[in-house]
Amino acid sequence: NAGVTQTPKFRILKIGQSMTLQCAQDMNHNYMYWYRQDPGMGLKLIYYSVGAGITDKGEVPNGYNVSRSTTEDFPLRLELAAPSQTSVYFCASSYRDSNQPQHFGDGTRLSIL
Amino acid sequence: GIQVEQSPPDLILQEGANSTLRCNFSDSVNNLQWFHQNPWGQLINLFYIPSGTKQNGRLSATTVATERYSLLYISSSQTTDSGVYFCAVTTGANSKLTFGKGITLSVRP
Numbered sequence A: 001n002a003g004v005t006q007t008p009k010f011r012i013l014k015i016g017q018s019m020t021l022q023c024a025q026d027m028n029h030n031y032m033y034w035y036r037q038d039p040g041m042g043l044k045l046i047y048y049s050v051g052a053g054i055t056d057k058g059e060v061p062n063g064y065n066v067s068r069s070t071t072e073d074f075p076l077r078l079e080l081a082a083p084s085q086t087s088v089y090f091c092a093s094s095y096r097d098s099n100q101p102q103h104f105g106d107g108t109r110l111s112i113l
Numbered sequence B: 001g002i003q004v005e006q007s008p009p010d011l012i013l014q015e016g017a018n019s020t021l022r023c024n025f026s027d028s029v030n031n032l033q034w035f036h037q038n039p040w041g042q043l044i045n046l047f048y049i050p051s052g053t054k055q056n057g058r059l060s061a062t063t064v065a066t067e068r069y070s071l072l073y074i075s076s077s078q079t080t081d082s083g084v085y086f087c088a089v090t091t092g093a094n095s096k097l098t099f100g101k102g103i104t105l106s107v108r109p
Helices: none
Strands: A004-007 A010-013 A019-025 A031-037 A043-051 A054-057 A064-066 A076-078 A087-094 A108-112 B004-007 B010-014 B019-025 B031-037 B043-048 B052-056 B059-064 B069-074 B083-090 B103-108
Touching (some): A004 A087, A019 A031, B004 B083, B010 B019, B019 B031, B019 B083, B031 B069, B069 B083
Parallel strands (some): A010 A108, B010 B103
Antiparallel strands (some): A004 A019, A019 A076, A031 A087, A043 A054, A064 A076, A087 A108, B004 B019, B019 B069, B031 B083, B052 B059, B059 B069, B083 B103
16 A cells, blocks of 8 residues: 655745646545645645545635545645745545544645745 | 644653653544654654553553643654654544644754
């Protein structure tokens, strides 16, 4: 089992560019999440999904979009990259609901210049 | 929303020493997890412990849900234990993990 796989691991963008961060899990988990981690801070939830076709906003959703067309994949899109979006992005998944442990990918380090 | 406070914010240990990391939370929780973020940035899931006590090798954790705190014990610390330790919780039907700010642990040889 690969668990939660995130691609790319590193990326540098110019202001105004767009990109999609990929996240895939092979554990047949229903719930998937996107977090961002700023330097010296804990993680903050951007968006989450409780199943294919269902997504909802987290604490810091502005500037991001998500979709969930399959159980396995949960991509995160940045439409107009801004310096404030420089961060490390983590994808996570859990089985069924919030009462199960969340499993995290290795993260994507994104710099906006 | 729920508040998660971790203490101390920083901890420096000599290799072989024991330590206790604390996590306080402001409301009832139905999920509590401890994570170790290693120097490469990877988040390692240490414990899923909404209540009770668990042990895994040199690490153990106790959550006293009625008193709204959790403790992570590290015994005979090693340099590989260095990194940031996060406590994270969910409440009610909310599936969103709320993280504390973390405890930075440095273990010196």
